[in-house]
Amino acid sequence: MEPALGPVLAELPSTRRTLLVTLRKRGEARAEELAQELGITVSAVRQHLQGLAAADLVVHRDEIAGPGRPRRSYALGAAAEALFPKAYGELTLELLDHLADEDPGVVRRAFERRRTARVRRVQTRLEGLDFAGRVAEIARVLDEDGYLADFAATDDGEGFLLREHNCAILAVARRYGHACSTEISFLRELLPDADVRRVAHILSGSHACVYEIRPTPVA
Numbered sequence: 273m274e275p276a277l278g279p280v281l282a283e284l285p286s287t288r289r290t291l292l293v294t295l296r297k298r299g300e301a302r303a304e305e306l307a308q309e310l311g312i313t314v315s316a317v318r319q320h321l322q323g324l325a326a327a328d329l330v331v332h333r334d335e336i337a338g339p340g341r342p343r344r345s346y347a348l349g350a351a352a353e354a355l356f357p358k359a360y361g362e363l364t365l366e367l368l369d370h371l372a373d374e375d376p377g378v379v380r381r382a383f384e385r386r387r388t389a390r391v392r393r394v395q396t397r398l399e400g401l402d403f404a405g406r407v408a409e410i411a412r413v414l415d416e417d418g419y420l421a422d423f424a425a426t427d428d429g430e431g432f433l434l435r436e437h438n439c440a441i442l443a444v445a446r447r448y449g450h451a452c453s454t455e456i457s458f459l460r461e462l463l464p465d466a467d468v469r470r471v472a473h474i475l476s477g478s479h480a481c482v483y484e485i486r487p488t489p490v491a
Contacts, residue, residue, distance in 0.1 A: 431486035
């Protein structure tokens, strides 16, 4: 039975794709074993493995077992993990649904606790920065978290537009509005001296979530 393939894995040349799937199933194998399984020559397998190793998709381990050349075994590299599909989004939604059935308020509290933890984590990175520096660092944090975030000055030069081109929690946000409300609360708590407004929203059909950030006038 063929395993489900991620989009990037499915686009690889068939032999390399089969090699990766075989190593996923076996855990570790020598070139001779892989050649027998795929029905191709050992030299062809080694050529493909060399290309996969150059992309950090395959690693090898040498085992010395007496005189002669060591026995080399191959396994998936860390970079190959991302090629195989994961069901984290579905699992998260399923768990949240179970929690909501038990206690409707527990999901809201969970998102609030997540927001608080994120704020604490990021605040240390903002210490000593001016307003523009803090906006830039927040955009960097969001980008690291998978939001494909960037920022730019507003047309009048008096504020910034912080853009999230990808929603890292889109499946959750579609079902639970707490995800989006805590996101803007997260930004407002990190920038207490700013007026933060969401001016575009992925869930409303925009290609990005965009936040307008302007420093609050000093009285």
